[in-house]
Structure formats: C-alpha cells, structure tokens
Amino acid sequence: MNLQQRIVLLNRLGEYILQNNDNWQATKEKAGLQNPWFIPEFIDLASRNIALAFLQKDKLTAWANQYNIPTDNATPKNIGIVMAGNIPLVGFHDFLCAFITGHRQTIKPSSKDDVLIKHLVQQLYEWDESTRQLITFSEMLKNCDAYIATGSNNSARYFEYYFSKYPHIIRRNRTSVAILTGEETPEELDELADDVYQYFGLGCRNVTKLYVPGQYDFLPLLNAFKKYDHLIDLHKYKHNYDYMLAVLILNKQYYMTNQSILLNENKELFSPISQLNFEYYKPDERPENLLAGNADVQCIVGKNHLPFGKAQQPSLTDYADGVDILKFLLEL
Structure with missing residues (x-):
C-alpha cells in the first residue's frame, strides 16, 4: 500500500465519522456504556475534531509533503503503541502517524477506550484487506522495533524499564x-x-x-x-x-x-x-x-499564547509533549 492509497483510506475514514451512520452511532453508544466519562457530547466532539482536523485529504497531503514521506516504505518497522484512555480516541494521532508513514503497528488500547479505535480500524479492514498486515491489536507488545507509550507517571517508569533498549517515545502526566x-x-x-x-x-x-x-x-x-x-x-x-x-x-x-x-x-x-x-x-x-x-x-x-477555546483542537503537527512523532518514525 503506497502513500496515496493510505491518504485515500484515511480521508474515507473521516467521511465515515462525519456521516454518523447507524453502525458508528451504535459504536459510540457502546463506548459510553463501557466508560461513563465518555458521554455522547464528548465522543462526538473528539471524533469530529479528528475527522475535520486530521482526516482531510488536503491536510494529509500537505502534512506528508512537509516531511517528504516516501511513496513506498521499503523497510517498514513494527511500532508498538500503548494508548491512554483518558479521553475518547486520545491515541488516534499515534495510530495516524504510524499508518501514514507506512510502518506496521501493534496497538495495545486502553481498556477504558478500546471500542472506538477497534471499530475504526475494522472499517479499514473492510475497505482494504491489506490493512490487516499493517494494523494489529495485542495485549502484549513483544518483538516490536520501536515503541510509543502514553500513561501515568507511574506506568511511565515501567515503560522506561521495558522499552529502554528500543527507540521509544514515552509520555507522562501533563x-x-x-x-x-x-x-x-x-x-x-x-x-x-x-x-x-x-x-x-x-x-x-x-x-x-x-x-x-x-x-x-x-x-x-x-x-x-x-x-x-x-x-x-x-x-x-x-x-x-x-x-x-x-x-x-x-x-x-x-x-x-x-x-x-x-x-x-x-x-x-x-x-x-x-x-x-x-x-x-x-x-x-x-x-x-x-x-x-x-x-x-x-x-x-491566553493572549500571545494558544487562543482561548483551541486547547482541544490540535492540528496534525501539534505533537504531544512537543515530540515530533513523524520525524521519529521516519528516522527509524
């Protein structure tokens, strides 16, 4: 799967979220039942922000061009991603970065937020069978070439211990x-x-x-x-x-x-x-x-800083902790 094919799939995923069909509505309801903090208002807010800020073809193309992402990834690595579960789809940007660069990824979703991400990946499976080779889910992240892990200050210490021998990005409480x-x-x-x-x-x-x-x-x-x-x-x-x-x-x-x-x-x-x-x-x-x-x-x-009301509207290049994930992945 080349870069253009991946961008087309991601754009289709954004359209799917915005169409808000019965399957997506049922999935959001299931996610809210699993985690009572995920109320419909905030699930819709998170998913619409992703669709509009991340999954637009022109934005994805400009982002890829900014980093000169090659059309084909000749040496894809397996990226282990540990996702947090504090807000709906909080780990989506990590998934997106790994996918657009053509790497394989093994995702360990949070038990508090695994319904939404698994459903969206299932859509990719249905639209293009080859995505099954690029995206898998696992409770144990072993034999990965690099890791991106998000968690509490306490869990970050364990991540540092287990992933220290590999290229990694580890995030703590902020x-x-x-x-x-x-x-x-x-x-x-x-x-x-x-x-x-x-x-x-x-x-x-x-x-x-x-x-x-x-x-x-x-x-x-x-x-x-x-x-x-x-x-x-x-x-x-x-x-x-x-x-x-x-x-x-x-x-x-x-x-x-x-x-x-x-x-x-x-x-x-x-x-x-x-x-x-x-x-x-x-x-x-x-x-x-x-x-x-x-x-x-x-x-x-605040004034002369991030505008009021924009804190929860990150763009594709607003990387968590200021660590450029795309640069990290392209240099592996």
Missing part, C-alpha cells in the same frame, strides 16, 4: 494552564470554558489552572462557565463536585463556585475533576517565565 489579564472579552471567557470543561478536564490539553492578576474579578468568569452547568446533572461528575466541596469546607479553605465547578487558590498545576486551581501574579511578573521548561505543562492558553 496538563495545561491559562494566563488571564483581566481584559478578556465575554467571548474569550466563553471559549475558555471549553478549555476547562471539555472531557471533564481529563485531557492533557485541558486547562486545570489559571494565573490571574491581583484583584481579578471572577464573577464574569463564573458566569461564562455556566454554559457547562448541565454537567452537574451527571452522577459521576456531581459525585466528584460534592466530594471536593466537602474537602474544601472541612479544611476551611476559601473557594468560589457557580454550582458546576470549584475555584480554589492553589499552587498545584493539576486539579481534581470539578475543581479549577488559580494563582495570583504580580504586575511585574510574567507567569510564562515561571512555567518555562516545566515538563508538566502541555499548553499555555
């Missing part, structure tokens, strides 16, 4: 922050709500901490966040909200809330589900300087 000036428009605060609430804040590109100037007025922010008030009706989310509220009250910590999220002054970058940390900065301080080189930060949202 999160994102937003830097506010107090001059944001209502529209920008509305878009910031997407960066915070989408996928319940479970993604590495979700904003889990705000940096705000002294005397910042939180009321417009809390009002803008009301667009996601409906999440509090979901049992799992409300359970987290109630628990974190109880913890803050018992510890006599100051908090603010709009009844769907808790704002807590906290220096930690990572915040629990339903809580958003914030920290004040002084007029002569630049929070981005404090964050420079911090391995825990995936994205910075």
